[in-house]
Amino acid sequence: MGSQRRKIIVGIDPGTTCGIAAITLLGKPLIAYSKREMTKRDAIEKIIALGDPVVVASDVTPAPEFVIKIATSLDAAIFTPERTLESREKRGLIADLYESESYSLRDSHAKDAMAAAIKAFKSLKNKFERAQAQVLHSNAKAPIEEVFALLAKGRSIQDAISSVAPKPTTAEKETRIPELRSEEPEVRALHLKSEEQEKRLKALEEENRSLRLQIASMRSSLEKTESLVSRLRRKEDREIRRQREFQQLRDVITSLRRQVSRYEGEIREYGERLDSLRHLQELQSRGEAILLKPIDSFTSSGVEAAARKYRISPGDSVLLHDASGGGASTARLLASRGVTCVVIRTAMAHQALDVLKMLNISVLRDGEVPIHWIEGYPFVMKVDLLASTRAKRDEEAVQNRTTLDQIISEYRKERLQ
Numbered sequence: 001m002g003s004q005r006r007k008i009i010v011g012i013d014p015g016t017t018c019g020i021a022a023i024t025l026l027g028k029p030l031i032a033y034s035k036r037e038m039t040k041r042d043a044i045e046k047i048i049a050l051g052d053p054v055v056v057a058s059d060v061t062p063a064p065e066f067v068i069k070i071a072t073s074l075d076a077a078i079f080t081p082e083r084t085l086e087s088r089e090k091r092g093l094i095a096d097l098y099e100s101e102s103y104s105l106r107d108s109h110a111k112d113a114m115a116a117a118i119k120a121f122k123s124l125k126n127k128f129e130r131a132q133a134q135v136l137h138s139n140a141k142a143p144i145e146e147v148f149a150l151l152a153k154g155r156s157i158q159d160a161i162s163s164v165a166p167k168p169t170t171a172e173k174e175t176r177i178p179e180l181r182s183e184e185p186e187v188r189a190l191h192l193k194s195e196e197q198e199k200r201l202k203a204l205e206e207e208n209r210s211l212r213l214q215i216a217s218m219r220s221s222l223e224k225t226e227s228l229v230s231r232l233r234r235k236e237d238r239e240i241r242r243q244r245e246f247q248q249l250r251d252v253i254t255s256l257r258r259q260v261s262r263y264e265g266e267i268r269e270y271g272e273r274l275d276s277l278r279h280l281q282e283l284q285s286r287g288e289a290i291l292l293k294p295i296d297s298f299t300s301s302g303v304e305a306a307a308r309k310y311r312i313s314p315g316d317s318v319l320l321h322d323a324s325g326g327g328a329s330t331a332r333l334l335a336s337r338g339v340t341c342v343v344i345r346t347a348m349a350h351q352a353l354d355v356l357k358m359l360n361i362s363v364l365r366d367g368e369v370p371i372h373w374i375e376g377y378p379f380v381m382k383v384d385l386l387a388s389t390r391a392k393r394d395e396e397a398v399q400n401r402t403t404l405d406q407i408i409s410e411y412r413k414e415r416l417q
Contacts, residue, residue: 298352304333317340317385323348
C-alpha cells in the first residue's frame, strides 16, 4: 500500500495572474503565491506537489470555469461562498489566520486565493470539531485527517468514521460473542480474510486516487499539447498568409517596376524628341534651318486650310504633298501669301509652274533638296535650299538660252530661204 498523502484545501483566484493557496485540514497555511499566464497543467502540478486536494475553493459565486475544471480533474469537492467575498471580509479572514502565524501576505492574488481556502475551512470547521470529539469519545482510533477528508466531500460524521476506523480484532469479537468460540478457527480465518480484504481495499483506493491524479495530470498535459498544436497551426496559417501576401506584394512590385521601366522609356523618348525640337529651334534661331509649312492638296480650300493652321506668311517656304489639281488661279492664291519657295512631292500643272516662275517663286522637287523631319515637321537646311535654288535657276537659265538659240537659229534659216 502507498504512503498516505497530506490532505489539503486549495483556494484559487483565476485570471491573467492566477493565485493559488493551500492549507491543511487543520487550518495551517502551506503556501500562497501567484503567477502570470498560469495554465491548468501548471496549477494541477503545483497542487499535486503540495498534497492530496479534497476541496478546491473560490472566493466568488458561482465558481469560475477554471476552478471547476481543476476540481473535476483532481476529483475534489468545489466550495463557493454563499455570496462573493468582499474585500473587508477577505482582510478579516487573512488577519484571523495570520495573527498566530509568523508571516503575512502582500500579493493581492495570493490573498484572494488564501481567503477562499480559509472560508472553505471555516465552513467545515464545526463539522470537523464534532467529528474529532466523537472519535475521541468512542475511542474509534480512526485517522482524523481521513475522516476530515470524507466530511469535506459531503459524507456524514458517522459514515466517515465508520469508513476509516480499523475493524475490531478477532479477540475483541470473541469477547463480545463467546458463543462462537466453538467455531473459533473458522471465525478467525474469516476475520483475517476480512482484514486482508480491508487492507487490500484501502490499498486499491489509494492506488485508484493516485491513478486519478496521474490521469488529471495527463489530461492537463494533453490539453496543453493540444493548445500548443493549435498555436502552431495558427502560426503556420499566419505564415502561409504572410507568404501569400508577400508573393502578392512581389507581384505588385514587379508590375510597378515594369510600369516604371515603361514610363522611363517614354520619358527618354520624349526627352529625345524634345531635344530634337530644341535643336530645330536653335537651327531656326541661328538661321541655319528653314521650316517647310505643309499643304496637303493644291486646291483653293487646301491652301486656305494650311494658311490658317500653320499661319503661312510672307517669306515662308511650303511643302506641297499633292501638287496635282491646281492651276494658274491656285498658284496665284498661293503666291498671294508671300511664299518664296515651294517644294513639291508630285507633278504640277505647267500653267501653275509658269505663274510661280513668273512671280519669281522657286519651285523644287523633293528629290532636288534634302528634306529632314522632326516630330512630323519637315524642314530643310538653309544652305541646301540656297544651293538647290541656285542650281535650279542655273539649269533653267541654260534651258532658256538653249531655247533662245534654237529660236534664233530657226529664224535665220527662214530669212535665208
